[in-house]
Structure formats: structure tokens, C-alpha cells
Amino acid sequence: MPNKGGASPQQGSLFGEILDWMLAPLLLIWPISVALTWLVAQGIASRPYDRELGEVARSLGQQVAATEASGAGASKGRDRYALVPEAAALLRADASDTVFYQVLGLRGELLSGDATLPVPTDDGPIVPWELHFRDDEAGADAVRVAYLWVAPEGQAGTSRTMLVQVAETLGKRARLTNEIIKGVILPQFVILPLAVLLVWLALARGISPLNELQRRIRSRESSDLSPIDERRVPDEVAPLVRAINDLLARLDSSMSRQKHFLADAAHQLKTPLAGLRTQAELVEREIDAGRSTPDELKRSLAQIARASERAAHMVNQLLSMARAEDAEQAMRREPVNLAEIAIDTVRDFVPRALERRIDLGYDGVAPDEARLRVQGQPVLIGELVRNLVDNALLYTPAGGVVTVRVVEDPFGQVVVLQVEDTGPGIPPPEREKVFQPFYRSLGSGVEGSGLGLAIVQEIVQQHEAELTLDDTRVRRAAGGESPDGQGPGARFTIRFPAAAALRS
Known part of the structure; x- marks a missing residue:
């Protein structure tokens, strides 16, 4: 914006302007890259743990289906769906995360496991043995849940299903995500300054022909209006050099015309001024010799007046010419x-x-x-x-x-x-x-x-x-x-x- 007084803002450095436009997108893209890396790392970290969690949920579902099919066993009610000690030990074996499981019966009643696990809210059709994953909460803990609907053996054609859920807290996943992010982001703290340095050096190298052109122009004499050699400048700068050469040619032509004009003006003014001086010296000698008469003085003064009139007319014409050439x-x-x-x-x-x-x-x-x-x-x-x-x-x-x-x-x-x-x-x-x-x-x-x-x-x-x-x-x-x-x-x-x- 123009500053106060209508003056235009001072033009900054071309080097700094290009550097800003090159580094600003880089510094803007870097945090976006970090965010995308975090999202990708989360997906990468979750994939193996989801696979393991799904296998546990599917194994538990198969056990529940087999138990339901042999419902005439000795154990009755919830006790017959309790995990065998080996399976329970497997679920509790992870020291870094807490594992929850839940089994709901055909009528939605809790048959075994943790009551804190919420029931999934899927509105779609129930497909038996189809494994699903979701993020949820178990009490105050954020968990990853693998769940599936189980049809008891021998009842695959019915709509009667049981719900089996296995959930795990997110400790291992968070640690793996952080390790991935560290492995990707930390090298960028070295690469980014190196990239900035390389951009700086490349830009300085690219600008160097302009500095050379500036040095060549500054080293010229003030009277040297010869064209600048376009072959020694980059193609991008060649139009600017051609424009400068055109300006130099016009300046040379203008200065030549002015020098010629001044020389002619000086020559033209010499004649009436010389006549004035000659007439004045002649009158002075005549007066000193006592030979001048009033008529002769009148004639001499008339000639002096004509010469001064010609000189004044010449000066007025020169001023008119200057006004005519004043483009402003x-x-x-x-x-x-x-x-x-x-x-x-x-x-x-x-x-x-x-x-x-x-x-x-x-x-x-x-x-x-x-x-x-x-x-x-x-x-x-x-x-x-x-x-x-x-x-x-x-x-x-x-x-x-x-x-x-x-x-x-x-x-x-x-x-x-x-x-x-x-x-x-x-x-x-x-x-x-x-x-x-x-x-x-x-x-x-x-x-x-x-x-x-x-x-x-x-x-x-x-x-x-x-x-x-x-x-x-x-x-x-x-x-x-x-x-x-x-x-x-x-x-x-x-x-x-x-x-x-x-x-x-």
C-alpha cells in the first residue's frame, strides 16, 4: 500500500523476495507433513495389533459357539462361558496394556467378561462371523475393540446370534506410533536446515549474473552510452538488458542532439554579440577621436539596437525550443x-x-x-x-x-x-x-x-x-x-x- 504522502513503498531485495517465496511454502508444508505422518503412523501401528486382536476375538467366538452348541454340559448359566485358564492367562499376559472381553447371549444378556464394554451401535445388518473394529471407551480407558456376531454351531441359518467383543487399551499402539514419527520426523530436522542452506546457495548462484551485470554498469564512465553485451547475461535478463540498451540509444541520440543544438546556438549567438561589441568599440573610437556626429551616433546606436534585438530574439527562440521539448x-x-x-x-x-x-x-x-x-x-x-x-x-x-x-x-x-x-x-x-x-x-x-x-x-x-x-x-x-x-x-x-x- 502507498505510505503517507502518496509515496510508494520502498522496493525490497529481489534475493530476499525470491527466498521468502521459496521458503514460506516449505515451512508451511512441513507441519502439514508432520500431521499426515502422524495419521499414517497411526494406521501402520494399528494394523498388526488389530490383526492380533481380531484373531483373539475370533478364537473366543469359536469357543463360545462350541460351548453354546454343547449346552447340556455340567456348567450352567454364565459359568459355562467363562474362559478356560489358559485363554484367560493369554488375554492378561500383556503387561503394557489392559485387555477386556465380553460375551452377550442370544437375548443380549451378559454371559461372561467385563460389563464396562459398551455394545456396538451399528445400524447395518448383522452378518455372523464378520469381524469388525472400532475405537471406544471402557470406563475411563480409550480402547480398540474387535467384535463379531457368533451363531451357535448347528444354527447358522437362524438370526439368533451372540456378541463377542475383545478390547485392548492403546499403550503399545501409541508407543509404536511415536517410534514411527520419531524415525520419520527427526531426520527432517537435519534435512530442513540443509534444504534451506541449499536453496540459499542455489539462489545466490542464480543471482550472481545480476551482480556481475551491476558491476559492469557501475564501472562504466558517465559518458559511455554504448550498448551492454547481451550475450553475457542470462536469457531471463536479456529483455531487461535490451530495454536498457534501447534507453541508452535514445539517451545517446538525445545528448548528441543537445550537444549539436548547443554548439549551433553558441555559434548563432556569436554573430549578434560580436556585432554589438564591434559597434560599441567603433563608437568608442569615434568619440575618442572627436570625429563622431549625432547622426553617426544615431546610426551606430540603431545598429546596436538591431543586433541586440536579434540576440534577444535568438534567446527567446531558444527558450521556446526548450519549452517545446519539455515532455512534462x-x-x-x-x-x-x-x-x-x-x-x-x-x-x-x-x-x-x-x-x-x-x-x-x-x-x-x-x-x-x-x-x-x-x-x-x-x-x-x-x-x-x-x-x-x-x-x-x-x-x-x-x-x-x-x-x-x-x-x-x-x-x-x-x-x-x-x-x-x-x-x-x-x-x-x-x-x-x-x-x-x-x-x-x-x-x-x-x-x-x-x-x-x-x-x-x-x-x-x-x-x-x-x-x-x-x-x-x-x-x-x-x-x-x-x-x-x-x-x-x-x-x-x-x-x-x-x-x-x-x-x-
Whole structure:
């Protein structure tokens, strides 16, 4: 169960867990084995004594049957069923147990023996000379009883029978049972610890490849992301090693991209920073030489301002790229009104579009009429729209048109965002390259960071959307211009999966 604060319980030792699961059943089965051994030992110990007791009961029954058949003898009543001295001595010969016997007549009267023996309560049919056994009590003693119904000689076809019972206390049986249990259980006190030790050693031997794998991983340098050799691990651990190798490959790729990104970012920042330093040193020398005029100072300061603006734009783009690559932030999603974000972005860029004499407008569904939402991260989607509009304004010449459009799928499957311009467009061979960080088309004459479309691509991927790039206008067969003389332009189309419909 999670402990307080929602934290998960600490994972214990794998060795200890396996050992517990192996030894716990063994320790649970051992007392069950002892109980079963005791029951089996009782049966084994009783079998020879039951055989002997039954023979005594059968011999006594034969004597009673013969005596009943010769009932005209001199002895009358109970005396004629008394055991002969030799038989009585045989029954009393056991020094460790007490033997009882009983003879009941045809009417159930006691003819001879001990009156303390209870009569059997069998409800089944009486079969003469069939030997039976039961556990019972004679007074305060627990006894084993052998009994049978005796038909007098010459009266086998009648239902008139006599009952003969011989009982014996359980001393010998208990001692034999204990001897059997001792002979079986005592060796287990040696075998059980030995089994535990063998299980411990076998488990330690089986776990040793994991310890070796751990040692190999710990001995690696922090920069060593090469795959772990799967041939040196057991088959059961191979899937784990493959998963670790996959993670190492992804980490290596990610770190390589980050190193390349940082190197490119440092190189890109050097240019505006170097320009700032050069302009500042030039102004300082001009002032020291007394050759600077207010107009020249203004021009130098304007160049410094442009260089600082480029540096600030570069830093902002780097921060946007970092936000776009932040998987944790991308996971915090909520329903987003894409039309509202698009209109707000267009409104923010209107002053810049007017300054460059570009017709910037929005064409699409109104925010209050939007029926569909995009399940996403509002900040990242806002960055996506801003970078697309910024890129369109950078590459669209004066007098051109930039249009932002949001269209809803009538079937409720997607929400489409389009940003199109009437600039020079992007040739088909370069359409995959423009989404790489710091890539800029040659010959465009546009100063940019080369990060805007890379940020767009990252955000699109995190939102499971689809991005396509084509021309705004139809190109001519030669020259790459549209039929009306303007540039073919570029149109970025992004199809977001639509969230549940929200109807007004």
C-alpha cells in the first residue's frame, strides 16, 4: 500500500523476495507433513495389533459357539462361558496394556467378561462371523475393540446370534506410533536446515549474473552510452538488458542532439554579440577621436539596437525550443479553443504587419462559434501559432498577404490550422530541411534564428498532429512564380485531433 504522502513503498531485495517465496511454502508444508505422518503412523501401528486382536476375538467366538452348541454340559448359566485358564492367562499376559472381553447371549444378556464394554451401535445388518473394529471407551480407558456376531454351531441359518467383543487399551499402539514419527520426523530436522542452506546457495548462484551485470554498469564512465553485451547475461535478463540498451540509444541520440543544438546556438549567438561589441568599440573610437556626429551616433546606436534585438530574439527562440521539448509540460493538457488563440496571435502581430505593409488577417470560424476543441497545452499551441505567423511575416514582401485560418471538420474528427503567405515559397527539395534547427534557405536575404519551424515541428509531434507544407498558389512550369506574377507562397496546414464536441 502507498505510505503517507502518496509515496510508494520502498522496493525490497529481489534475493530476499525470491527466498521468502521459496521458503514460506516449505515451512508451511512441513507441519502439514508432520500431521499426515502422524495419521499414517497411526494406521501402520494399528494394523498388526488389530490383526492380533481380531484373531483373539475370533478364537473366543469359536469357543463360545462350541460351548453354546454343547449346552447340556455340567456348567450352567454364565459359568459355562467363562474362559478356560489358559485363554484367560493369554488375554492378561500383556503387561503394557489392559485387555477386556465380553460375551452377550442370544437375548443380549451378559454371559461372561467385563460389563464396562459398551455394545456396538451399528445400524447395518448383522452378518455372523464378520469381524469388525472400532475405537471406544471402557470406563475411563480409550480402547480398540474387535467384535463379531457368533451363531451357535448347528444354527447358522437362524438370526439368533451372540456378541463377542475383545478390547485392548492403546499403550503399545501409541508407543509404536511415536517410534514411527520419531524415525520419520527427526531426520527432517537435519534435512530442513540443509534444504534451506541449499536453496540459499542455489539462489545466490542464480543471482550472481545480476551482480556481475551491476558491476559492469557501475564501472562504466558517465559518458559511455554504448550498448551492454547481451550475450553475457542470462536469457531471463536479456529483455531487461535490451530495454536498457534501447534507453541508452535514445539517451545517446538525445545528448548528441543537445550537444549539436548547443554548439549551433553558441555559434548563432556569436554573430549578434560580436556585432554589438564591434559597434560599441567603433563608437568608442569615434568619440575618442572627436570625429563622431549625432547622426553617426544615431546610426551606430540603431545598429546596436538591431543586433541586440536579434540576440534577444535568438534567446527567446531558444527558450521556446526548450519549452517545446519539455515532455512534462506537454503532458499537462486541457481543451483549447484554437480559433481564440489564432485571433489573439493575429491581433498581436498587426502592428508589425502594418509596419511592413503586409495584409495580415484571420479567416475562419469565430471563437464563440467553435464547436470543437483541441486537447493540448495552451502555451505550446500559442508558441506554434506565433512562430508560424512570425515566419510568414519574415518571408512575405511588402504588399503581400498573410492569412491565418481555423477550419473545423464537419465530422468532428480534426481541427485544421492554416497559415499561408504570398512570399517566395519553399522549393520542394528544402521542405524537409526547413524544420531542422538553425536551417535557413540560401538567397532569401532574411535574417532569422532558424528555430521557428523547428519549434513548430516539435510541438506538432507532441500533440500527435499532422503537419503538411505546400504552395499557396500554383507555380508556373518554369521560374517558380505564380500565374499572376506574385510568389507561390507557402501554406502550413496542421490537423489537430479534435476533442469532444462542445455545442452551444
